[in-house]
Amino acid sequence: MENILQIKNLTKSFGKQEVLKGINLNIQKGEVICIIGPSGSGKSTLLRCLNILEEPDSGQIIFEDNDLTSVDTNLDELRTKIGMVFQNFNLFNNLNVLDNCTLGQIKVLKRNKKEATEIAISFLKKVEMQDFIYKNVNSLSGGQKQRVAISRALAMNPNIMLFDEPTSALDPEMVGDVLNVMRDLAKSGMTMIVVTHEMNFAIEAADKVVFMDEGKILEINKPEIIFNNPQEKRTREFLRRVIDKK
Amino acid sequence: MDLLTKVMPPGFIEGVWFLIKEYLPLFLDGIKYTIIISLSGTIIGLLLAIIITPIKIQTISKRDKKIMLILKRVSIFLTTSYVEILRGTPMMVQAAIFYYGLRGIGVDLSLNFLGIFTIPGIIVSGILIVSINTSAYIIEVLRGSINAIDKGQMEAARSLGMTRRQAMLKIIIPQALKNSIPAIGNEFVINIKDTSVLSIIAVTELFYMTKRVNSIYFRQTEGFVIAAIFYLILTFTTTRILYWLSNKLSNTKEKKQVSFPTSQSY
Numbered sequence: 458m459e460n461i462l463q464i465k466n467l468t469k470s471f472g473k474q475e476v477l478k479g480i481n482l483n484i485q486k487g488e489v490i491c492i493i494g495p496s497g498s499g500k501s502t503l504l505r506c507l508n509i510l511e512e513p514d515s516g517q518i519i520f521e522d523n524d525l526t527s528v529d530t531n532l533d534e535l536r537t538k539i540g541m542v543f544q545n546f547n548l549f550n551n552l553n554v555l556d557n558c559t560l561g562q563i564k565v566l567k568r569n570k571k572e573a574t575e576i577a578i579s580f581l582k583k584v585e586m587q588d589f590i591y592k593n594v595n596s597l598s599g600g601q602k603q604r605v606a607i608s609r610a611l612a613m614n615p616n617i618m619l620f621d622e623p624t625s626a627l628d629p630e631m632v633g634d635v636l637n638v639m640r641d642l643a644k645s646g647m648t649m650i651v652v653t654h655e656m657n658f659a660i661e662a663a664d665k666v667v668f669m670d671e672g673k674i675l676e677i678n679k680p681e682i683i684f685n686n687p688q689e690k691r692t693r694e695f696l697r698r699v700i701d702k703k
Numbered sequence: 704m705d706l707l708t709k710v711m712p713p714g715f716i717e718g719v720w721f722l723i724k725e726y727l728p729l730f731l732d733g734i735k736y737t738i739i740i741s742l743s744g745t746i747i748g749l750l751l752a753i754i755i756t757p758i759k760i761q762t763i764s765k766r767d768k769k770i771m772l773i774l775k776r777v778s779i780f781l782t783t784s785y786v787e788i789l790r791g792t793p794m795m796v797q798a799a800i801f802y803y804g805l806r807g808i809g810v811d812l813s814l815n816f817l818g819i820f821t822i823p824g825i826i827v828s829g830i831l832i833v834s835i836n837t838s839a840y841i842i843e844v845l846r847g848s849i850n851a852i853d854k855g856q857m858e859a860a861r862s863l864g865m866t867r868r869q870a871m872l873k874i875i876i877p878q879a880l881k882n883s884i885p886a887i888g889n890e891f892v893i894n895i896k897d898t899s900v901l902s903i904i905a906v907t908e909l910f911y912m913t914k915r916v917n918s919i920y921f922r923q924t925e926g927f928v929i930a931a932i933f934y935l936i937l938t939f940t941t942t943r944i945l946y947w948l949s950n951k952l953s954n955t956k957e958k959k960q961v962s963f964p965t966s967q968s969y
Binding site for chain 1: 881
């Protein structure tokens with residue numbers, strides 16, 4: 458299998474605090490990777506480094522043969538191929554649902570309005586939001602917003618999707634809808650990196666689970682091994698606490 | 704002169720009535736220019752601010768090329784100086800420097816529209832001074848509104864591959880502008896009052912016209928009281944119109960209370 462994304466020795470500090478202490482990770486085309494770990498372990502920072510929303514301090518991120526950390530890389534072009542879904546949705550508040558999904562296509566990919574609209578609607582249909590296309594995004598529920606956000610990212614035809622705790626800001630009854638969309642997406646063969654606290658999703662959908670703690674990757678394994686027979690003491694402790702809570 | 708054929712009564716109230724009855728056209732002429740200058744000054748100031756604000760709040764990234772970096776630093780310095788100088792000096796002084804400076808080098812600002820009508824140079828000067836001065840205040844208003852917008856909006860736009868400029872124009876500035884409407888309206892109200900300082904360069908706005916009326920009978924109080932009443936009518940009506948407009952523009956269902964303080968409180 459070919460690597461779509463290689464992370465080599467990535468470090469990032471905020472002031473004196475080292476958040477990422479040398480991350481190495483290879484992601485293959487079509488893989489679904491779930492990143493778990495306690496809060497403050499650097500999961501979200503790692504994900505935000507992958508499309509340079511945070512500028513890493515050192516190390517390399519090779520995405521389809523381009524080094525994203527190099528200053529000569531055309532970031533804007535490569536970012537269209539890296540979809541991102543945020544914890545707080547970050548839908549554009551001044552636009553309706555449809556315009557949220559077409560703006561990037563028109564401005565960045567230079568698609569014409571008609572084509573962009575057709576593509577947007579086809580993705581909105583997949584997440585069952587086609588009846589809301591002229592709605593103001595502020596009138597939607599959290600689950601609806603997140604499904605629109607996923608459509609917005611998918612409409613750019615990305616080769617990889619990053620999910621930064623996509624269900625953490627949702628009411629419990631909305632979580633299922635969003636996870637279903639993500640499950641379908643995983644089945645369709647999309648490469649996905651998901652930072653999540655939803656252990657059930659990790660068990661079902663992930664090809665690999667990455668356990669992070671204190672800025673390091675402690676364990677990478679198949680979900681059945683991580684959840685049934687974790688190799689690291691810290692992983693075991695973390696999972697015991699998480700699963701006890703439920 | 705027939706202006707002096709009538710005698711102004713000695714009492715205060717009678718004096719006020721007399722001036723209003725006899726010289727209303729002069730006051731109205733002043734009011735006309737006060738409205739023209741403050742309204743167009745606010746609109747042009749807003750447009751200037753929309754252009755300048757994104758330059759002032761550029762961010763420097765390590766991915767910038769060397770020339771870009773220098774350009775950014777210089778433009779940030781220039782725009783910051785622009786705001787600091789204009790906010791840090793009185794508009795009356797700015798007006799004097801602008802007007803006498805231009806007159807010194809012999810520039811005539813009068814505008815002629817296809818020979819149909821002409822705007823006198825002095826009025827154009829007044830509009831320009833108010834525009835430039837107002838732009839500095841609106842830049843700070845917009846900067847505040849832009850900073851108040853959730854960082855996630857910019858991040859989402861950038862993650863789609865949009866440039867910073869595209870994100871600013873399509874996402875950030877439209878939201879910031881909407882949030883700034885009350886503050887920009889407030890600038891307009893302030894301008895209605897502050898155009899009075901333009902009397903120093905003989906712009907024929909309300910205050911200047913009042914002084915002209917006063918000088919006919921060498922009586923001051925009556926005329927200035929009339930001016931005060933007219934200013935109050937202007938600002939009061941304007942705040943009500945702005946209040947109504949802003950309720951209309953906010954598409955939220957519940958009517959939010961928006962206040963337009965009429966004092967330069969910041």
